[in-house]
Amino acid sequence: MNARYLTITGILMLAAAIGFSACFNPRQGYAPEQPIAFSHQLHAGINEIPCGYCHVNPGEGPVSGVPSVNTCMNCHSQVKTDSPEIQKIHKSWRDGTPIKWVKVHDLPDHVQFSHTPHLNRGMDCSECHGAVNRMDVVEVTNPFNMGWCVDCHRQPQHNAPIDCVTCHY
Numbered sequence: 001m002n003a004r005y006l007t008i009t010g011i012l013m014l015a016a017a018i019g020f021s022a023c024f025n026p027r028q029g030y031a032p033e034q035p036i037a038f039s040h041q042l043h044a045g046i047n048e049i050p051c052g053y054c055h056v057n058p059g060e061g062p063v064s065g066v067p068s069v070n071t072c073m074n075c076h077s078q079v080k081t082d083s084p085e086i087q088k089i090h091k092s093w094r095d096g097t098p099i100k101w102v103k104v105h106d107l108p109d110h111v112q113f114s115h116t117p118h119l120n121r122g123m124d125c126s127e128c129h130g131a132v133n134r135m136d137v138v139e140v141t142n143p144f145n146m147g148w149c150v151d152c153h154r155q156p157q158h159n160a161p162i163d164c165v166t167c168h169y
């Protein structure tokens, strides 16, 4: 194989990789349907349940930042037990099978993100996720791409690092 062939193959593979990631990185406006019609507006908005009651440590480590069925059962062993949606919770709990929530925000694996440094700076969830307490279905409300991260890091009041290794392994 000659060098030109390798270069062209390389370019095609890179284009394919970018195309692939474009298809599989959910972006602004993405709001997938969930297996149970769970509403943030009803829970976090109208009933004022704090975000931290369900998202103890969002997205850190191997454990998902989305609550387990036990958290739902704290209330729904009593509340609205006759509803078909709540009976899905009861079935999941009885069978010991977790609810298969569809991931809404999902960065590519080559990006390093942790909530901790952001929350330690006193940032509110809404700065990145928007007004979740007014959403019936969670929607991605920001671009969640590199430019969006770097633009905020650059702002003088934040002065957060922007060298490549900050966000890439």
Ligand code: HEC
Pocket: 034, 038, 040, 043, 044, 049, 050, 051, 052, 053, 054, 055, 066, 067, 101, 102, 103, 104, 105, 106, 125, 126, 129, 132, 133, 137, 138
């Ligand atoms: C009663 C429990 C509960 C409360 C309170 C709650 N959430 Fe959630 N949250 C969930 C569940 C369950 C999901 C997964 C289903 C979904 O996406 O709607 C979720 C999903 C999310 C997601 C999307 C996760 C992903 O896959 O990317 C975000 C962001 C989020 N919540 C933020 C918040 C914020 C911000 C608050 C407070 C304003 C909050 N949540 C309050 C239970 C809760």
Ligand code: HEC
Pocket: 036, 037, 038, 039, 042, 043, 047, 049, 054, 067, 068, 069, 071, 072, 073, 074, 075, 076, 079, 080, 083, 084, 085, 086, 089
């Ligand atoms: C702190 C208490 C609490 C927790 C925890 C909680 N809920 Fe709820 N949930 C409520 C209340 C209160 C309502 C409104 C009941 C009503 O309309 O009378 C509700 C209503 C609902 C409804 C609407 C039912 C219907 O048919 O009207 C669904 C679906 C639901 N919850 C799912 C969940 C899921 C899934 C979880 C776990 C991720 C969860 N809830 C955790 C208190 C809670």
Ligand code: HEC
Pocket: 051, 052, 055, 058, 059, 060, 063, 064, 065, 066, 103, 105, 106, 107, 108, 113, 115, 118, 119, 123, 124, 125, 126, 127, 128, 129, 144
């Ligand atoms: C600086 C921006 C930023 C802030 C502030 C922020 N998040 Fe996130 N959140 C993200 C990003 C980026 C992801 C996607 C992470 C990934 O895919 O690796 C995410 C993912 C999540 C997820 C999904 C995690 C999972 O394991 O599926 C939940 C739940 C969540 N955030 C809740 C919250 C809550 C609750 C708050 C406030 C306490 C909050 N976030 C504050 C940027 C932010």
Ligand code: HEC
Pocket: 107, 111, 112, 113, 114, 117, 118, 121, 127, 128, 144, 145, 148, 149, 150, 152, 153, 158, 159, 160, 161, 166, 167
């Ligand atoms: C709304 C502003 C904002 C957005 C959006 C944001 N960040 Fe940050 N980021 C910060 C601030 C502020 C810090 C804390 C800097 C400090 O404490 O020195 C930080 C810190 C970090 C750190 C730790 C840096 C270190 O070494 O101390 C990483 C990694 C990071 N952010 C990645 C990301 C990624 C990846 C995204 C996009 C998905 C993102 N951030 C989006 C403001 C933001």
Ligand code: HEC
Pocket: 018, 021, 025, 107, 108, 111, 144, 145, 146, 149, 150, 153, 161, 162, 163, 164, 165, 166, 167, 168
């Ligand atoms: C503050 C966080 C942050 C910093 C700093 C950062 N990146 Fe990124 N980078 C990201 C995020 C987030 C993505 C994922 C973008 C997407 O999926 O759309 C990304 C994606 C990429 C990609 C893949 C292209 C693509 O479209 O998926 C390359 C290549 C890249 N970054 C290179 C760099 C280089 C080189 C630097 C240093 C000059 C750098 N990044 C600095 C957050 C960052």
